[in-house]
Amino acid sequence: LKALVSPRVKVGTEWVSKGQNVDQVNWAIGAIAKGLYARVFHWLVKKCNLTLDQQGISRDFFIGVLDIAGFEIFDFNSFEQLWINFVNERLQQFFNHHMFVLEQEEYAREGIQWTFIDFGLDLQACIELIEKPLGIISMLDEECIVPKATDMTLAQKLNEQHLGKHPNFEKPKPPKGKQAEAHFAMRHYAGTVRYNVTNWLEKNKDPLNDTVVTVMKASKGNDLLVEVWQDYVTQEETAAAQKAGNGGSKKKGKSGSFMTVSMMYRESLNKLMNMLHKTHPHFIRCIIPNEKKASGVIDAALVLNQLTCNGVLEGIRICRKGFPNRTLHPDFVHRYAILAAKEAKSSDDPKTCAGALLQALVNSKKLTEEQFRVGHTKIFFK
Numbered sequence: 001l002k003a004l005v006s007p008r009v010k011v012g013t014e015w016v017s018k019g020q021n022v023d024q025v026n027w028a029i030g031a032i033a034k035g036l037y038a039r040v041f042h043w044l045v046k047k048c049n050l051t052l053d054q055q056g057i058s059r060d061f062f063i064g065v066l067d068i069a070g071f072e073i074f075d076f077n078s079f080e081q082l083w084i085n086f087v088n089e090r091l092q093q094f095f096n097h098h099m100f101v102l103e104q105e106e107y108a109r110e111g112i113q114w115t116f117i118d119f120g121l122d123l124q125a126c127i128e129l130i131e132k133p134l135g136i137i138s139m140l141d142e143e144c145i146v147p148k149a150t151d152m153t154l155a156q157k158l159n160e161q162h163l164g165k166h167p168n169f170e171k172p173k174p175p176k177g178k179q180a181e182a183h184f185a186m187r188h189y190a191g192t193v194r195y196n197v198t199n200w201l202e203k204n205k206d207p208l209n210d211t212v213v214t215v216m217k218a219s220k221g222n223d224l225l226v227e228v229w230q231d232y233v234t235q236e237e238t239a240a241a242q243k244a245g246n247g248g249s250k251k252k253g254k255s256g257s258f259m260t261v262s263m264m265y266r267e268s269l270n271k272l273m274n275m276l277h278k279t280h281p282h283f284i285r286c287i288i289p290n291e292k293k294a295s296g297v298i299d300a301a302l303v304l305n306q307l308t309c310n311g312v313l314e315g316i317r318i319c320r321k322g323f324p325n326r327t328l329h330p331d332f333v334h335r336y337a338i339l340a341a342k343e344a345k346s347s348d349d350p351k352t353c354a355g356a357l358l359q360a361l362v363n364s365k366k367l368t369e370e371q372f373r374v375g376h377t378k379i380f381f382k
Contacts, residue, residue, distance in 0.1 A: 004028055007211035010235060027202055028209040035208050036216075039228035064279070066272075071190045071309035076180040078196055079203040083265055085188055086130050090269060092189055092311045093123040094276055095283055096318060103322060110375025112323075119318045123189055126168045130186075134161060137262045144205050144260055151197045155183035158197075190309045206261045210234040285310050323373060323380035329354045332379045339366075354379050 004025050006017040020028065071088045072081045096119040107114040130136050139157055143149040162169035163184070172182035172194040182194035213232055219225045233241075287306050290299040307313050327335070329350035336357060337344035343356035355374050361367040372381035 003209065003211040003215050007209050008236065010239070015236065027206075028212065031206045031208050032212050034206070036228070040224075043224070043228050064275075066276075070306075071188070071311075073191055073193050073309070075178045076196060077182070077193050078198070079200045081193065082130070082136070082195060083262075085190075085193060086127075087269060088190070088309075088311075089123055089127050089130070089188060090273060092314060093127065094273065094281075095311060095315070096122065098281060099283075099315065100318060100322070107322075107373075107375075107380070110373075110378055110380070112373035112375045112380060114322075114373075117321070119321075122318075125166075126186065126188055129162065129166050129168050131266065136162075137266065140200060140204055141260050141262055144201055149201065151200055154200060155197045158184055189311065189314050204260045204262055208232075210236065285312055320382070323382055325382065326375075326378045326380045328378055333357065351376075 006019055008015050009018045068087060069084045072084050074081065100119045104114060104116055128135065136158060140154060143154045163171060168187040170185040172185040175181055180196055183197045185192050185194045213229055214234055216225050217229045287303060289303060290297045333344050333350050333353045340357045340360035343360045344353050346356045347353050358372055362369055372379060
């Protein structure tokens with residue numbers, strides 16, 4: 001309790017006990033709870049991996065399952081929603097790029113005329129708004145080290161930097177119904193989200209109370225608690241090590257001693273994306289028909305919202321720019337021979353028949369040449 005209420009902090013060259021108010025104690029409790037949960041979770045995963053590990057087996061191939069929170073648009077959208085939605089933007093960009101690179105590779109194999117398009121770039125503007133230098137995350141990290149900075153100074157700087165200058169950054173509309181006040185709005189692929197920056201600085205700092213960690217590391221009779229915190233180095237331990245090693249002449253840099261939540265999230269996300277780009281992914285979209293778990297009941301608004309938020313509609317939009325329908329030459333002739341019977345029997349070669357059938361439809365103005373392509377083995381059409 002004393003470690004929470006009066007943690008030791010460094011003032012100049014001295015270490016003193018600093019009294020905390022109720023809000024500061026609550027933040028410290030939340031930070032230590034999340035830190036402990038994360039460390040126990042990683043410890044458990046490591047134990048499972050060691051238990052299942054088989055010596056001498058190559059690790060060149062693996063099957064991984066990525067299950068994350070879907071895109072979120074609530075009445076009150078905060079720091080958590082920004083990061084969840086940012087991750088979804090990156091994953092949707094990966095989906096767009098991967099899916100349509102494969103799609104366009106098939107166009108190339110089939111020898112059809114097509115100009116390569118990287119559909120992943122459609123989302124680049126929103127992604128850069130969040131993560132680029134002077135983007136939302138960088139400005140948030142900067143405010144966390146500025147003396148006397150507040151959530152409102154962050155909101156003011158964000159609006160000064162981006163409002164009217166970036167197409168995805170907007171002034172939020174007045175709240176309706178249960179909606180909370182918002183400080184800015186952002187256009188994502190799934191829709192426009194209104195964000196409230198209250199407590200963003202504290203959430204981004206989320207500092208662990210070194211004094212509490214020291215108590216945990218010195219715990220008697222709880223080996224697990226000691227083990228999960230053994231790699232954590234407190235500021236006092238760092239100062240003592242520096243003093244013992246070089247008389248304390250060197251000071252630890254800002255990047256070494258201060259790591260924001262956003263910095264850690266960004267590092268973790270970049271590692272995830274690098275790994276995904278080295279894999280052969282399969283995408284599974286899960287849709288619940290209603291929230292009552294009732295059979296035979298379809299909540300249309302709920303389903304449409306999910307299709308929007310999980311990127312299905314985004315995928316359909318892009319599919320329509322290409323040729324989403326394709327069928328083998330013999331199957332095409334068999335199915336559509338009724339539209340031009342003479343041309344469908346004009347040759348023993350299914351490709352020739354398919355081309356003649358399509359040309360007959362173009363000549364009769366029932367089809368335009370922009371609506372289809374004839375490949376080596378398939379007909380592609382919209």
